[in-house]
Amino acid sequence: MSRLIIVSNRVAPISEGLPAAGGLAVGVYDALKETGGMWFGWSGDILTSGQPQIKLEEHGPVTFATIGLLRRDYDQYYRGFSNATLWPAFHYRADLVQYDRHDFEGYCRVNTWLAQQLVPLLRDDDVIWVHDYHLIPFAQALRAAGVKNRIGFFLHIPFPASQVLLAVPPHRELVQALCSFDLLGFQTKPDLRAFCDYIVNEASGAVAHQPDGLTRIEAFGQTLFAGDYPIGVYPDEVAELAKAGERGKAVRTLKETLHGRKVIMSVDRLDYSKGLVERFRAFERLLDHHSTARNNVSFVQIAPPTRADLHAYQDIRLRLESESGRINGRFAELDWTPILYIHRQYERAVLAALFRASHVGYVTPLRDGMNLVAKEYVSAQDPENPGVLVLSRFAGAAQELTGALIVNPLDIDGMADALATALAMPLAEREARYRDMMGQLRENNVSVWRDRFMRDLTQMVARRGVALPFAKTAHGEAQGQQG
Incomplete structure (x- = not known):
């Protein structure tokens, strides 16, 4: 059985026998215990100097792999682009967006660096599940490093309408990075529609809704799938x-x-x-x-x-x-x-x-x-x-x-x-x-959310580069041809 690799900005503290911090932590940890795997992410430590080192801790079949961030990386990647730019924009508060080009460069740099730290820990058949807005470029960085594993992404916050996302100067780079994943998960159908609207109207891509409920997307020379997966509780x-x-x-x-x-x-x-x-x-x-x-x-x-x-x-x-x-x-x-x-x-x-x-x-x-x-x-x-x-x-x-x-x-x-x-x-x-x-x-409890996403992700096989039977209307709208 393939291992599951969870990647998130922070690794949730889990103590056996004690209530976990929230339903997400419980659901993800349950999946890791069932399949065996690793949870990789920032430890929460901010270092003033030196080279951060990965800390590995084994808890039964689960490996917790955490690493600290240097102060500059924390300021640019986390405080800067993630939370001063993406968070307000994705919550429809364009009036609060603060953008600094150096912060975006730091955001991309830290994603690349984190991906490079993970690569030596991966096996060929691992399934990778990346979580949330801090890590949008993560799959792109893994692909650049030669990783061919199945990689999914789940966005826990809203995905904004195109006209709101355009307020973020590197919006195109962000959406292009998302297209390096095999499967994108959104909380709701409106979030999925907002993403598809951007693909068609801003990226000149194409979408087609499939009988299994997934949406096939072709954009930036990539083929991927997307769906809505409302997260639950127990x-x-x-x-x-x-x-x-x-x-x-x-x-x-x-x-x-x-x-x-x-x-x-x-x-x-x-x-x-x-x-x-x-x-x-x-x-x-x-x-x-x-x-x-x-x-x-x-x-x-x-x-x-x-x-x-x-x-x-x-x-x-x-x-x-x-x-x-x-x-x-x-x-x-x-x-x-x-x-x-x-x-x-x-x-x-x-x-x-x-x-x-x-x-x-x-x-x-x-x-x-x-x-x-x-x-x-x-x-x-x-x-x-x-x-x-x-x-x-x-x-x-x-x-x-x-x-x-x-x-x-x-x-x-x-x-x-x-x-x-x-x-x-x-x-x-x-x-x-x-x-x-x-x-x-x-x-629709948290196990259903997790299992639906993992089922769809594990079924992604050799779909990159497959031509999609799309046609454009006279108005440039994408139409999927099913069958």
């Missing part, structure tokens, strides 16, 4: 975590603090893509328009720090602290604080228990690839008394979780109305919505 595992923590200290403290008031719960990394300011203002609008919510509802926002060395993230933290202080100043009473804004990290089991204790899950990003918090919130609910999910239409999860109250995060009044509806929703409707969403979550 809903029953989350439910067990939540149930086990029902009587834990965190839930007891929350209930004692709120004295039986209803709870609206949000958990997000501190990021401008999450729509946090808009969310705070919609809660304020709820208190303005629905006086019965005052002193009867509390909003708990947990926002762990992230990328604290980037100015955009420092700005969003200051704005949230200002907004929560202003709103609490307007409405707070001696025995009630409307917003509990918590800027720290909690264990996954604690969060699951807090989700179960809350009445509304409030997940309203401005743009998100999937958003597993939405799926974990639903999974954590008590089947006999479930809460209600209020979910942004711009989260990938909205494509599946149709039992949620779907909102536009820019519509402050609309979100406030949805919160009021959720708080007043009768039990029978809450139960019906919960059953619908849990059925979807079980049908």
